[in-house]
Amino acid sequence: MPSARPVSTRAVLGAQTARTISGMSSTTASGLLRAWAVLALGCASCSDQSHASAPDSAPPGMRWIPGAEFTMGSAAQGAHPNEAPEHRVRVDGFWMDECAVTNAEFARFVDATKYVTVAEKAVDWEQMSKTVEPGTPKPPDEALAPGSLVYTPTKETVPLDNLSGWWRWQLGADWRHPEGPGSAIVGREMHPVVHIAWDDAVAYAAWAEKRLPTEAEWEHAARGGLVGKRYAWGDEFRPGGKAMANTYTGTFPMKDTAEDGYAGTAPVKSFPPNAYGLYDMGGNVWNWCSDWFRSDAHALAAPEGCGQNPSGPRESWDASDPLSPKRVIKGGSYLCNPSYCESYRPSARRGTPPDTGSTHVGFRCVKSR
Numbered sequence: 001m002p003s004a005r006p007v008s009t010r011a012v013l014g015a016q017t018a019r020t021i022s023g024m025s026s027t028t029a030s031g032l033l034r035a036w037a038v039l040a041l042g043c044a045s046c047s048d049q050s051h052a053s054a055p056d057s058a059p060p061g062m063r064w065i066p067g068a069e070f071t072m073g074s075a076a077q078g079a080h081p082n083e084a085p086e087h088r089v090r091v092d093g094f095w096m097d098e099c100a101v102t103n104a105e106f107a108r109f110v111d112a113t114k115y116v117t118v119a120e121k122a123v124d125w126e127q128m129s130k131t132v133e134p135g136t137p138k139p140p141d142e143a144l145a146p147g148s149l150v151y152t153p154t155k156e157t158v159p160l161d162n163l164s165g166w167w168r169w170q171l172g173a174d175w176r177h178p179e180g181p182g183s184a185i186v187g188r189e190m191h192p193v194v195h196i197a198w199d200d201a202v203a204y205a206a207w208a209e210k211r212l213p214t215e216a217e218w219e220h221a222a223r224g225g226l227v228g229k230r231y232a233w234g235d236e237f238r239p240g241g242k243a244m245a246n247t248y249t250g251t252f253p254m255k256d257t258a259e260d261g262y263a264g265t266a267p268v269k270s271f272p273p274n275a276y277g278l279y280d281m282g283g284n285v286w287n288w289c290s291d292w293f294r295s296d297a298h299a300l301a302a303p304e305g306c307g308q309n310p311s312g313p314r315e316s317w318d319a320s321d322p323l324s325p326k327r328v329i330k331g332g333s334y335l336c337n338p339s340y341c342e343s344y345r346p347s348a349r350r351g352t353p354p355d356t357g358s359t360h361v362g363f364r365c366v367k368s369r
């Protein structure tokens with residue numbers, strides 16, 4: 001299985017303008033230099049405190065996720081190295097949106113606040129230039145106009161180590177225009193909103209008087225109380241032949257056969273919920289989390305003992321792209337396929353630059369008791 005590389009505006013812009021915005025080089029030196037950035041972990045061992053019961057009344061569209069100690073990460077066959085090692089974590093109970101935030105919900109937020117998303121603004125090259133190789137030339141101004149990353153099927157099989165083969169920097173693509181000018185969300189009101197940058201998700205959460213989940217909260221919720229299972233619903237990908245998540249069927253990234261009913265995003269609640277009543281905790285769209293992403297986060301966390309409500313590293317570091325800080329995304333998407341990444345597993349994780357939205361990243365919120 002090839003390494004699932006981070007999708008970022010800078011990487012695709014660079015490739016498409018034949019520039020040297022690589023941002024994709026690997027280095028271990030940076031990791032050593034930044035090793036002082038230990039995780040913001042709490043207690044060294046989890047307590048036996050009893051789990052608080054669910055509050056009486058649920059906020060609309062939210063499910064109570066009971067506090068628990070669980071095993072975070074995975075060393076199972078097929079897991080990415082950044083998911084290992086497994087380690088014990090405890091999180092307190094919290095409310096979680098049962099679905100990803102939909103276009104209809106995001107529209108209500110924008111109507112109320114006149115919020116303008118990152119994709120609707122020109123790329124801030126002065127800011128982006130700090131996260132690419134020194135000396136990287138500035139792309140043409142026209143390429144820095146408002147836009148976002150749009151998945152585009154290839155005409156033939158392509159090497160899976162170059163994501164610019166199927167990601168296109170599309171001017172005018174934003175949450176209202178998922179494929180760019182001429183496209184719309186009419187008829188897709190109940191689909192997850194996409195082209196959402198991390199800052200956009202945080203702004204929505206604040207408006208809704210909620211917050212983004214930590215990675216630990218998200219993974220605990222996705223597991224639905226199951227122990228050591230590969231998927232949010234068990235160990236079998238298609239129990240009884242039934243599709244349990246919106247993933248990529250066919251030959252990635254050339255032809256999605258929509259064997260599970262959908263090529264592209266699906267309306268929320270199209271697939272069965274997990275045991276906590278949460279929908280799409282694997283597949284459909286990735287979900288932003290509040291944590292900074294480190295590819296070695298689990299390796300740093302494990303020796304610290306059981307983490308208590310861990311909120312992640314104090315800063316980001318990605319071995320495959322060390323110059324670009326990233327936030328965690330979880331859950332995989334409709335583009336996940338065993339030939340590329342099985343990221344619809346609860347332990348799967350990836351880092352994405354906070355300024356990078358795309359057609360397969362959305363979010364959901366949580367709320368403390």
Ligand SMILES: [Ca+2]
Pocket residue numbers: 246247248249258259260261262263264334
């Ligand atoms: Ca699908």
